[in-house]
Amino acid sequence: MREWNFSPEQPIKLTIAADARLNPTEYIDDQIWEINLGNSEPPALSLQTTFGLRAPLCRIFPRFIFKDQVINNPAEFHHAITIHQYYANYLSLSFRPFSWLNVICEYWVPDSHAVCCRTRLVNASHDTCQFQVEWAELLIPAEDGHRMAATEIGLTTILVGQTANLTPLLYLLGGAQSGKSPFPSLSSTFSLRPREEQTMHWCHAALADTPASYEHARSMLENNLDAEYARIVRFDSQQPEIITGNHEWDNAFRLAQVIVNQLLISPGSDGNAPLCVYARNPDQGYSILKNGLDYTHLWNGLTPLDAHYLLHFLLPWEPGVVKALLYSFINSRADTGEIDLKPGAAGQRAQLLATPIISHMVWQYYLYTKDADFLRKSYPQLVSFFNSWFNAPHDRDNDTIPEWDQPVQTGFEDHPIFSIHGESPDWLNIECVESPELCSYLFQESLSLISIAKEIGNSESVLHLENISLELKSMIDQSWDDSTACYQYRDRDSHLSLPPEVLGKRNGPGLVDIHREFDQPLRPVIRIWCTKEGTRPAHIYLHGTSETGTHRVDHITPADIRWSQNSGSYTSKYIYRGIEQVEISGISAEDEVDIQSTNLRIFDHTLLMPLWAHIPTAEKAKILINLTILNKKKFLGPYGLNAWLNGPQISEGKPKYSLVHLPAVSMVLEGLLYYGQRKKAAELFSRIMKAVQLSLKQDLAFHQNYHIETGKPIGAANILTSLIPVGIFLEIAGIKVINPHQIEVLGGNPFPWPVTVKYRSLTVVHQDKKTLVIFPDGQNITVANHQPQVINTSLAPSSASE
Template structure:
């Protein structure tokens, strides 16, 4: 919560009610953004009430004269606004309105229908001081509504307005006067004698009519402000805070921590458990139909990789109960046959695909953070049935014990180089037509987790099939290993061949695609037909050829595929040792047809999941380590790119994805390369921090060479991870009573951990610990146990 940073014009801080402190409405949740404003200089809190208004802006002003003809800035030009505290629902800013006065502005969002502020002004000079304060409510309503205007109720002046049928009310303590000009404003003079401090509280209510809202506003304004903020501070201390020595990185982690906690929401629905969102911005939060099914994708349910990332990067090991709630959000929707949807939403939304096996690994992490036989017993049976679904024939088309992906939501990445039909630089091959070492790794890890949970769950008989599955998966990784590329490769589902891509032919308009004659020993191929056109069409594709035994094959692809910005992709369902003819019907002369095969020799970061899962031999691990450190491989200034190439076909190939870098980072830790893991984590922090400084936002991904942000703003998978820093600093356990250290810090620079009032600084050469009562002591060498009451044990 503590912060010390000058606000810049680029900064934009999102504030919203905190799900850790109470229930939130999934269908009506007002979210705010805090930023600086020039001419006059002030701090503005802004929202759209979930697109029910064009904007609502709340901000204080100072006037230079009693007649309020001249507007001043809230702070002197040579005195910057300083952010001194930041939480998901709270921010505090210090400023200097006068040469002899200090000011503090605090914003607090207690729930989804209320915003509060407290303005404190103190005269530190030797002479009396009079300041003329105005609090502005600038509403631009939607199609139906009225701007804010003064409303007098007996001796009390309020501001009221309405947008899209939503009544709004502003109340300010101190007995202000309501004015229309230059904005709808509540104004009052503040006479301060030397040493005097004056505090004013503002309450903004959403959805309250004026008279009823006035009583509610008075009651809220009368609550002890400090008691409410103390509750926030205590909640904040129960979550570790990491502060690197570098200011850019430190601000990125502060911003990411606040953002991750703000993404928690609920409880809502039948399960009555908390859940998480992909993003939470002022244009979101309102459901016109009243039950949430019309929310945008960011509010429609996280996938398993997203929940795993939120838990692994921010919630564990210190909040296992909350991570367990997120896990329960998937299990609550499990079908009797064991199927779990890949992205169940709070309002019944579904991804209509089987969830990623990473769900089982999440359960294992929760158990490791808080070993509880009851939890193991509760989790084992549903996860055992879920894993059986993955090995069922529906997920394993060729029945070789190696299931296939069937939906991008299962992978957690929509920009795989050969498998993204929505990108013009991708072949657009169907993921279901290949077998992928990344999936094998997730299934292998799931088998290991369930094997470890079986004894405390009293299910030892399940260990034998789990070991058999794991053995088959490990054998497949070894068969797919390419020592030259230092990766296991995907192979075709039916042929188990990893062939380079090739262009088979092209055509303008309808007709037969010219093809090269079949060779005598040509390996079987699976064609991908790409149609480029100016508008969506319904072409028909006809393939004729022979299989490896010389038997005739024919396919008629008539179902229209999805149209993606000028192109559509057809995938052959069979493999052809000889493709004799390929004809396309129903195209205009301007359309273009291209026939390719996917390049299954192309490597990308997802193929290193077997390294994370511990499926490689020691020699193979060393090959991966060299690949990760080589400029010809993955080594880049701001993290590991998606594709290890010096000539990327698209910026997406150079994207640094936090989720996939976290997998690689954990693989480095498990391989004993902790300094390399710490260096990678620092580079991830740096890229995110530089983007945040430039733009005021974090981004979905970051360019590996430049650090420039890429993709959507302030989404979950773009937040730089915090929890790995605990392990790399040597911390293995955080409890309300102690901090457990097991290893020296792997960081090249000092890193500070704040936990329940204790400040622990670790450095390459020792460190210090400061206890809540103020005493400081040198950090003992690990292994050690730092007691929060002010002692440590070896």
């Protein structure tokens, strides 16, 4: 990683936390820290946490005292802070508080309950200098706790505090004294000759009581930090180091890998491989219930689409983590065959059917690992899960084309129209819609299951899977619209994609006379606009003619109406050939009633998923790519692809729907690569990187979304789906690392500079026309990039198709 230099004005915070790949972490009590480079009160280089909200704040920071000068504010440092190394659980930085004093701080988090620091002090002057260093700890405790205070255990002076069920303790090795600063602190005095170096070591531990915290801190300081650092570096070398012609891109890839490693946590004490959380910051990591069942959505599991995005960071570098992640889904399978959408490490369940992309991930895992035993063990459960999507609760009209149950299954939970928590008054019930996205996932899932069946020699379900795949592909082909050059949603029962049609309006309770017969059956949507926020005890009776010609009266109760702010919406469960009238009661005289048919001429990025699933012909894919995806009047923007094209007008100042959604864009990029559009994929990826670069310059953080027109970062920082997908970049560049002894070169490099990848002892230098590969045993080979090739240590490139 290139060194980073920071000015005190930059609001930089970097997380460090125990690395579950190196040592077990504790899922229900994981203390997570962040380095705050000066943006605090008092201004200081702070290591801080809240112990998972068990304290409003705990901060540890250094103060340097020389003669009558006292410095802790980074803005007053003679030389600003430089970060040298950053790993999941380790960070080293340097600075000069005075012109003559070099300081190197190394922070290391060995486990979930401790953090250690080694501080190297070097006198860079020609004179002997005497000075003091204080390490202060500012604890704002929870109720009934107390702040840090100096005390003694034997002849050792320590700082101890109390907050919630923790006893934070700071132990400075080497005979520290109580500091004289306004803050509780431990102080050491130094007299350094010219060029002399001395070292300070401290550890902070937080367990239930003082003896436990003290013993834990002491035991952590017995570790050899140089040996631990070497172990960290050695373990980290199992992941790729990417060097491009753009230092900001290099740093983005490196930072994304560090954060992904931080998101891995131990599921328990059973020795299983780590699982992944959605975010990891100081406010998280503590379960009040002591079992994790009270954790929020950020710590109670990943969805299959989250896991699929994670694979871009883990394969082939962390196959054990991927296998554990896949097992977490498979092991949540119910007797009905259903796999839960979000199985958590503590047994949490979302009680929703998982997005059907799990078999696809299993097959991708196998392509890297050749773990046939895993295929054989998982195949029956995967087939059962696939079939569960076609059961009555999910295929409501029994036509082999299922429907989503909730928007969260789509990966676009805040969809402007379908979201059950959104602000849009134009809400539609997603259960009433057939989605090309769902069918695309199921189609690709069926192909993956067929591949698995053939690989393990189990042909029992192949014919069934082939027939369903044909049905799914037929539905997606039928949803294509030439006039818009895009796939479309269609109604669950009528299988039509109709524009909205106003059917009637009125103010207040009473009858809305419609008396219309329709050429094509439609599904009515009833909306109530209230003068004030709040719900209404509305009862609605809809009189009409069903699709079969029978008379129907649909009674809509207050519980059936979905309310958002000052409006209520109801999507009819039925389609109608004709509607006579709508009778409404229980609303105010000033309230407005609006009745229209559903609007399925809406366009969002989920409609692009057939490209990812390899469904369109080459000709149709070309049309979709050029006229829709990469059309600046449609999805393409300066900073990526827009998530939504024709969203409703919400309140001003909320650019909620002009967003770039990285997981969806990554799947479109996969589709572009499949159809041979590597240069176009590189152009799209470069647009995303422009937004990422702006975000990293602002606060050295990734963000959940970016504004499509301005690149402005929006949403939570450093969550899983905010990270730039390293694996996608490598595939676009034309490099696929299979293992340390084998790579696949996928053609030329579409970027304007060579891409170098170092993986363990393997080095790949990929240029436009040729690729140099240096293998771990010292052999090297140069190959032309005129066609895809698999290269191995035999030095005999073979066709990738062989």
